[in-house]
Amino acid sequence: MDVTLLGKGRAALLCLFMVCLTGLLHAQQHTISSFSPSNANTGEVVTITGTNFSSITAVNFGGTAASSFTVVSTTRISATVAAGSSGSVTVVKTGFSNASSAGFVFSSYPTITRIISDYNGYWDTNTTTNNSVLPDNSHNLLAFTYGGTTYSTGVNNTLLTNRGVTYTSGSFKALPASLSGTTPASGASFFLAVGAKKDGSTTTANVTNANIRNLTPEALLVDGTNGLDLGTGYTNLPATALSSYTIKSIDPSKITDSEPDIVVTQIAAPSGSIDTFQFVKSDGTTLVGNAVTVSQGSVSKLGTWALDLFSYPVGVSYATVKPTAVSSTNTTREIRMVSFKLSDFGINGTNYNQIGFLKLTPSGTSDVAFIAYNANAINIPPVVTINTSATSSNICLSGTSPAYLSVNTISGSGASLSYSWEVSTNGGTSWSAVTNDSTYSGATTANLSITAGTNSYKYRATVYETATPSISAVSPEFTIVAQASSAIAGTINPGAADITMCLNDPAPTTTTLTVAPTGGVSTYSYQWQQSTTSATTGFSNISGANASTYDYPYSSLGTVWYRVIITSGCLNTTSLAVARKVITSGDSILSVTNNSRCNTGTVTLSATSVSGTSSNINWYAAETGGSSLGSNASFTTPSISSSTTYYAGTVTSSPTCNSVRRAVTATIASGITLSSTNFSVPSTTTVCPGSGSTVYVSTTALPDETYTVTYSVAGANTITNATASLTLVNGFGTFTTSALNTAGSNFMSISNVQNGAGCNFAPSSGNSNYIVVNAASVGGSIAGGATVCTGTNSTNLTLSGHTGSITKWQSSSSSDFSTGVSDIANTTTSLSASNLTATTYYRAVVANASCASANSSSATVTVSPTSVGGSVSGGTTVCTGTNSTDLTLNGNTGNVSKWQSSTSSDFSTGVSDISNTTTSYTATNLTATTYYRAVVTSGACDSANSSSATVTVNATSVGGSVS
Incomplete structure (x- = not known):
């Protein structure tokens, strides 16, 4: 027996050893390769x-334990930041050294971790991926995620909804900028930054392109829808270029909410320099609250963009300077991006009404596309400045003469503006309204013309937001000054030589006319004119062309002559030189078709032109320059072993016009490997x-064409190796899965992408995303139906057993709700139905997320009419003893609950209840006069x-005796 026990013990020890050895073999030292985002606030997820993320016991940020964490897999952990400090991210596993990675920054404010824009229809990026x-x-910026909540900007909420984005509706607009000072020296690297393709070419930069040449630093901060264009901005704004934004008012109810109020963009190479934002009083200097x-x-990056940089000339106002x-x-x-709340600035219920301006002191390395504000919390008036290039406020000493006053404006809301002008004849002591008459014109526009100016008169313009007139701003004052004059002259540059241009030339030699007048009274007003008739006749004013420069269009055919009328005080002249611009026709590429093959060989590409003339189409190896490789609608490449981009453009003669070339890709599939860096599934619906989910695919590796994707779904639903069609346009496309019938979370992955040539691409990563199937709406049931008496009544109804949110309640006079349906604005689970006068049916309408709504079962509140006792007939006189009288009730409303008899006519005494619920009653064998009545009850109403x-009982007749 002892030997047997010893054998068992050894077996047990051997078993224990093997378990430990197995554990040691499987449990290995863990490592951290990266974490994202690198900065986060309390409650945000990193x-x-x-590797080897198993049996993890703790995650720390800067020495502070995460408030929670989830080991998603052996290679990924999601951890929620607690209030803490900057430092290393540390992952703890018992029995092993801690794994740490430096560089985490604890943010004092919630961070922006995701942005969505309308680039190529829809662009979604975040700090993690x-x-x-x-x-x-x-x-344009459509939405951003701040502090874990996604806010829409109001640019296109419909698109966000259609893409299945869950968001809080917001209204954000760019702050109109008024930058102080002039552009710095060239060494300051102050540049215009624009998307590389905004000028029509990604390989060359064209400063004369129509989309580039007029972009001033102030204008680009408010371009795009709501001013929220992420594809234009400036870099390295000098610290001397202070920005002040007038604040009209602040909604005090928004001060302590969780919504962001100021959003700041950063679109170039950041540095450690600091931008300072602060609210100040109307004096422009006294701080309100605290600076931020x-x-x-x-700040963690959200994504990367491709851009061109253009330089500005030195020493020119930020309001007017243009790239050169x-x-x-x-x-x-x-x-x-970063964002701040009003409360971050120390704004509260006692100081918010002291605010006059938001003031920005740039760091010298500020790279901004826009600074936006929450229009639901802050009201911004228009920015109004004197348009110095168009204003002529000097007049001649010899007497009254014309003057022209003009303001530059930027709307604070992005909406239209209205204008009114005032004049002061006493140096600004009092003001009176200006109206259009023989002296003034343009009194309700940005430009006021004065036919006879008076020395020392002052003028100012008040500019209103048209939709909200209470939000307004007043311009600086204009003063009419009389001074000596001399002969006026001016010549247009470039001069009289004809310039021949091609229609919509992407990079014209010049499209700007300028004039630099001399003489007069030193200030000038301008009116440019054009003629399609000749150099001397047929001229008409060009609306809004009132500056010393004029950018003429070149998007229509024909010859146009230009000239400018220059006015200075009592003098005027028409430009001595007339510039003629002859715009000649060309052609352009209408569409291109990419093509592919699986291995080395030739590929045939094709294109069409706007004119339909195939011979105009030429093929090139580069976007600009180089010789034509051939002409016609199709082009067969030489044998190629890797994907190659060619370019199609049109060439017309007499004169020669070259169009913008469009890229056409010949794909060799064997050279393409899909990975998370070039292929992703940014979202699903x-x-x-x-219903099937719409899956969004984004790729920079595959050319635009139609593909067949193979995908699978696991989780609440199972779909294995199904196929769907995917058409890519600008590297972006969608496909729809088969119907998903079970509510719950699902994991969708793409295993293969096949092009039209039968070439297969298998994504190694970036090929998956989750799909959520919401539970179907369930209406539930309503309890509390009751019977009430008409008039003053109240019934409480309660909904239970539903799935989804209550969108409304409904009532109807019909049990099937076929007629008489009324909506009730109530989104709670209870409803009080009161003071009903007719039977009414109630139900709740429930919708779960975007699923079709469902109706609950109905509850009935039956309304009884008021009880009416009616009248009893059949009263008679009978002889005492043996008798019988039939009494009948008529005219009653409600049911008979009982009859009563009494010996008193007013039923004050001697009342007896009779168990009879019919409308008739037989009174028998009475010996005394008796009174009868019925007691009637209608539903829940009080009885009547x-x-x-009356049955009168006479005594028995007695003959008596005769004596």
Whole structure:
């Protein structure tokens, strides 16, 4: 027996040893390879990637434990930041050394972790996984995620809804900028930054392109829808260029909410320098609350964009300066954003009404596309400045003479503006309204013309937001000054030589006419004119062309002559030189078709032109320059072993016009490998049972064409190796899964993408996303139906057993709700129905997320009419003893609950209840006069007594005796 026990013990020890050895073999030292975002605020989630994430016991940020964490897989952890400090991210596993990675920054404010724009229709990127697509043109901010909540900007909420984005509706607009000072020296690297393709070309930068040449630093801060264009901005704004934004008012109810109020963009290379934002009083200097500072270098990037950089001339006002030269072509920079609440600035219920301005002191390395504000919380009036290039306020000493006053304006809301002018004849002591008459014209516009100016008179313009007249701003004052004059002259530059241009030339030699007059009274007003008749006749004024420069269009055919009338005080002249611009016709590419093959060989590409003339189409190896490789609608490449981009453009003669070339891709599939850096599934739509989810695909590796994707779904629903069609346009496309019938979370992955040539691409990563199927709406049931008496009544109804949110209640006079349906604005689970006068049916309407609504079962509130006792007939006189009388109730409303008899006519005494619920009663064998009535009850109403009937009982006749 002992030997047997010893054998068992050894077996047990051997088993224990093997278990420990197995555990040691499987449990290995863990590592951290990266984490994102690198900065976060309390409550925000950081994704940690690495190896051997099993049996993890703790996650710390800067020495502070995460408030919670989830080990998603052996290579990924999601951890929620608690209030803490900056430092290393540390992952703890018992029995092993801690794994740490430096560089985490604890943010004092909630961070922006995701942005959505309308680039190529829809662009979604975040700090954890930057979108691999690089925007290269203008695109507007649609939404951003701040503090874990996604807010729409109001630019296109419909698009967000259609894409299945869950968001809080907001209204954000760019702050209109008024930058002080002039542009710095060239060494300051103050550049115009625009999407690389905004000028029509990604390989060259064209400063004379119509989309580039007029972009002033102030204008580009408010371009795009709501001013929220992420594809234009400036870099390295000098610290001397202070910005002040007038604040009209603040909604005090918004001060303590969780919504962001100021959004700041950073679109180039950040540094450790600090931008300072502060609210100040109307004096422009006294601080209200506290200043807020931000160092964009510590903010996690949201994505990357492709851009061109253009330089500005030195020493010119930020309001008027325009780019003149190319600095960089098709380079890349990162996108970052930060946001602040009013409460972050120390604004509260006692000081908010002291605010006059929001003041920005740039760091000297500020790279801004726009600074936006929450229009639901802050009201911004228009920015109004004197238009110095158009204003002529000097008049001649010899007497009254014309003057022209003009203001530059930027709407604070992005909406239209209205104007009114005032004049002061006493140096500004009092003001009176200006109206259009023989002296004034343009009194309700940005430009006031004065036919006879008077020395020392002052003028000012008040500018209103048209939709909200209470939000307004007043311009600086204009003063009419009389001074000596001399002969006036001016010549247009470039001069009289004809300039021949091609229709919509992407990079014209020049499209600007300028004049630099001399003489007069030193200030000048201008009116440019054009003629399509000749150099001397047929001229008409060009509306709004009232500056010393004029940018003429070149988008229509024909010859146009231009001249300018220059007015200075009592003098005027028409330009001595007339510039003629002959715009000649060309052609352009209408569409292109990419093509592909699986391995080395030739590929046939095709294109069509606007004119339909195939011979105009030429093929090139580069976007600009180089010789034609051939002409016609189709082009067969030489044998190629890797994907190659060719370019199609049109060439017309007499004169020679070259169009913008469009890229056409010949794809060799064997050279393409899909990965998370060039292929992603940025989003899917949340659906209801029975519907397929729309899957959004973004790629920079595959050319635009139609593909067949193979995908699978696991989770609440199972779909294995199904196929769907995917058409890519600008690297972006969608496909729809088969119907998903079960509510719950699902994991969708793409296993293969096949092009039209039968070439297969298998994504190694970036090929998946989750699909949520919401539960179908369930109406539930209503309890509390009752019977009430008409008039004053109240019934409480309660909904239970439903799935989804209550959108409304409904009532109807019909049990099937076929007629008489009324909506009730109530989104709670209870409803009080009161003072009903007719039977009414109630139900709740319930909708779960975007699923079709469902109706609850109905509850009935039956309304009884008021009880009416009626009258009893049949009263009679009988002889005492044996007798019988039939009494009948008529005219009653309600049911008979009982009859009553009494020996008193007013039923005050001797009342007896009779168990009879019919409308008739037989009174028998009475020996004394008796009164009868019926008691009637209608539903829930109080009972009513009928009128009474009397059965008079006479004593038996007695003959008596005769004596």
